[in-house]
Amino acid sequence: xxxxxxxFYIREGLLPPPTLKTGRTMGYYDQAYLExxxxxxxxxxxxxxxxxxxxxLLEERGxxxxxxxxxxxxxxxxxxxxHRLDPGSEAPGQGPLTRAQVIERFGLGDDxxxxxxxxxxxxxxxxxxxSAMDLELLAALDRADKAGLSRDRFPMEGLGHYVELxxxxxxxxxxxxxHFATTSGIQGDELGRLxxxxxxxxxxxxxxxxxxxxxxxxxxELGETQAPGIPSTTKQENEP
Amino acid sequence: xxxxxxxFYIREGLLPPPTLKTGRTMGYYDQAYLExxxxxxxxxxxxxxxxxxxxxLLEERGxxxxxxxxxxxxxxxxxxxxHRLDPGSEAPGQGPLTRAQVIERFGLGDDxxxxxxxxxxxxxxxxxxxSAMDLELLAALDRADKAGLSRDRFPMEGLGHYVELxxxxxxxxxxxxxHFATTSGIQGDELGRLxxxxxxxxxxxxxxxxxxxxxxxxxxELGETQAPGIPSTTKQENEP
Numbered sequence: 001x002x003x004x005x006x007x008f009y010i011r012e013g014l015l016p017p018p019t020l021k022t023g024r025t026m027g028y029y030d031q032a033y034l035e036x037x038x039x040x041x042x043x044x045x046x047x048x049x050x051x052x053x054x055x056x057l058l059e060e061r062g063x064x065x066x067x068x069x070x071x072x073x074x075x076x077x078x079x080x081x082x083h084r085l086d087p088g089s090e091a092p093g094q095g096p097l098t099r100a101q102v103i104e105r106f107g108l109g110d111d112x113x114x115x116x117x118x119x120x121x122x123x124x125x126x127x128x129x130x131s132a133m134d135l136e137l138l139a140a141l142d143r144a145d146k147a148g149l150s151r152d153r154f155p156m157e158g159l160g161h162y163v164e165l166x167x168x169x170x171x172x173x174x175x176x177x178x179h180f181a182t183t184s185g186i187q188g189d190e191l192g193r194l195x196x197x198x199x200x201x202x203x204x205x206x207x208x209x210x211x212x213x214x215x216x217x218x219x220x221e222l223g224e225t226q227a228p229g230i231p232s233t234t235k236q237e238n239e240p
Numbered sequence: 241x242x243x244x245x246x247x248f249y250i251r252e253g254l255l256p257p258p259t260l261k262t263g264r265t266m267g268y269y270d271q272a273y274l275e276x277x278x279x280x281x282x283x284x285x286x287x288x289x290x291x292x293x294x295x296x297l298l299e300e301r302g303x304x305x306x307x308x309x310x311x312x313x314x315x316x317x318x319x320x321x322x323h324r325l326d327p328g329s330e331a332p333g334q335g336p337l338t339r340a341q342v343i344e345r346f347g348l349g350d351d352x353x354x355x356x357x358x359x360x361x362x363x364x365x366x367x368x369x370x371s372a373m374d375l376e377l378l379a380a381l382d383r384a385d386k387a388g389l390s391r392d393r394f395p396m397e398g399l400g401h402y403v404e405l406x407x408x409x410x411x412x413x414x415x416x417x418x419h420f421a422t423t424s425g426i427q428g429d430e431l432g433r434l435x436x437x438x439x440x441x442x443x444x445x446x447x448x449x450x451x452x453x454x455x456x457x458x459x460x461e462l463g464e465t466q467a468p469g470i471p472s473t474t475k476q477e478n479e480p
Contacts, residue, residue, distance in 0.1 A: 043400075047407050050358040053400035060401065066461060078458045085455045118290040121452060133448060140444040147441050148434040153424035158416050160283075160293030161300065162449045165409045167287050170453035172401045174461060176394070184393035194388040199454055201387055203447055204380040208373060209402045210446065212361060213410035214439055215325045218318045221306060221414060 077195035
C-alpha cells in the first residue's frame with residue numbers, strides 16, 4: 001500500500017496516527033494497526049464499501065464494552081426481547097417433547113442432534129428441553145433436507161458458518177441498537193415496543209441482502225459476467 | 241495457550257505441524273499459523289463450537305480457488321440461480337422507475353440512495369435501473385423506518401455490517417454448495433432445481449439461527465442471567 005493511501009485513511013478518520021512517530025518520514029505501526037489496515041483494504045476491494053460505512057463499522061466491531069447508559073438501556077429491554085424471541089414454551093398444543101421424540105419426528109441421528117446442541121442452536125445446555133424456537137429450526141432443517149439439501153449430501157457441520165458469522169452479526173446488532181437507541185433518546189413504552197419488534201423488522205432486510213450478496217458471490221466466482229460497458233468496480237472517493 | 245492444547249489441535253487435524261520444526265521441543269510458527277490458532281480459540285470460547293464444525297469451517301474459509309469440477313458445476317447452474325434471485329425486471333405492472341421516483345416513493349434522501357448504491361445493495365453500477373429485488377429491499381427498509389427504526393435515529397451506514405458479514409457468508413455458501421453438490425454427484429435436472437431453490441430453502445434457517453444468536457448476544461451482554469444450576473459453558477471434548 002502506498003504512503004499516500006495510509007495518510008488518506010488517517011485524514012479520513014479511519015486510522016489513528018502511527019503508533020510511534022519517529023521523524024518526519026518515519027513511523028512505527030503495531031500489529032493491531034496492520035490488521036485494521038488489512039480490514040479496510042478488504043472492505044474497499046471486496047465489498048467496495050464507502051468510507052463512511054467503514055468508519056461506523058470499525059467503531060462497532062471488537063469488544064469495546066457498552067457505556068453505562070447503553071448497559072442500563074439493555075438491562076431494561078433485554079429480558080423482554082429475549083422473552084419475545086423465545087417464550088421458552090414447548091411446542092404449542094402439546095407437552096414437552098423428549099429427546100427421543102425429537103429424534104424420531106425429524107429423522108435425525110442422535111449424533112446430529114448432539115451437533116446442533118454443541119453448536120448452541122438447540123435445546124438447553126443439557127439438550128433435554130426443546131422450545132418452540134428449537135422446533136421451528138428443526139422443521140426448517142427438515143424441509144431443506146426433504147427438498148434435496150439432504151444431510152447425507154451436505155454435512156450439518158456446515159452450519160458452523162452460520163453460527164460464526166451470524167453470531168458476530170448478532171453481537172454487533174445488539175451493540176448498534178443499544179448505542180443509537182441511547183443517543184437518540186427513545187424512552188419508555190416506545191423503547192420497549194421497538195426493541196421487541198426490531199429483530200423481526202430486520203428479517204426481511206437480511207433476507208434480501210443475503211440474496212443480493214449470493215448473486216454477487218456467484219458473479220465473482222464466474223469471473224465477471226456483467227453487462228458489457230459497465231465497469232465491475234468503481235472507486236467512489238478520490239482515493240490516492 | 242499451552243503446548244498440550246496446540247498439540248491436541250494438530251492431532252485433531254485443525255492445525256498443520258509447525259511451519260519449521262527445529263528440535264524435539266522447539267518449532268517455529270508463521271503469522272498465518274498464529275491467526276489460525278486465534279480463530280480456533282475464538283470459535284471455541286465465544287461460539288463453543290465443536291471441533292468437527294471448526295474443521296470444516298477452516299477448510300471453507302479463505303480464498304482457495306474452486307476445483308475444475310466445482311467451477312464447471314457453478315458455470316452450469318450459476319446463471320439460472322442468478323436469474324431466479326433477480327429476474328431483473330422492473331416493478332411488476334409498471335414501467336421502469338426513475339431515480340427521482342424511487343426517492344419520492346420511499347422518502348429517501350438522494351444521499352441515502354447513493355449510500356445504498358455504494359454499498360452494492362441497490363441498482364446497477366450507475367444507480368439508474370431498479371429491479372424487483374431493489375424495490376423489495378427499499379420496501380423492507382421503509383417498513384422498518386416507519387415502525388421506528390428510523391433513519392434519523394439509526395444511521396444507514398450500519399448496513400455495512402450486513403454487507404461485510406452476509407457477504408462473507410454468501411461467499412462460503414456458494415463454495416459449500418459447489419463443493420458438496422460435486423462430491424455427492426447430483427446431476428442434471430435435479431441439480432438445476434436444487435441450486436435454484438437452495439437460497440430460499442435456507443432463508444428460514446437463517447432467520448431462526450439469527451434470532452437464537454441475538455438472544456445469546458443479549459444474554460452475554462447482560463452477563464450470564466441463565467437459569468441457575470446450568471453451567472454457561474461446557475467443554476465438549478477432552479481438551480487439555
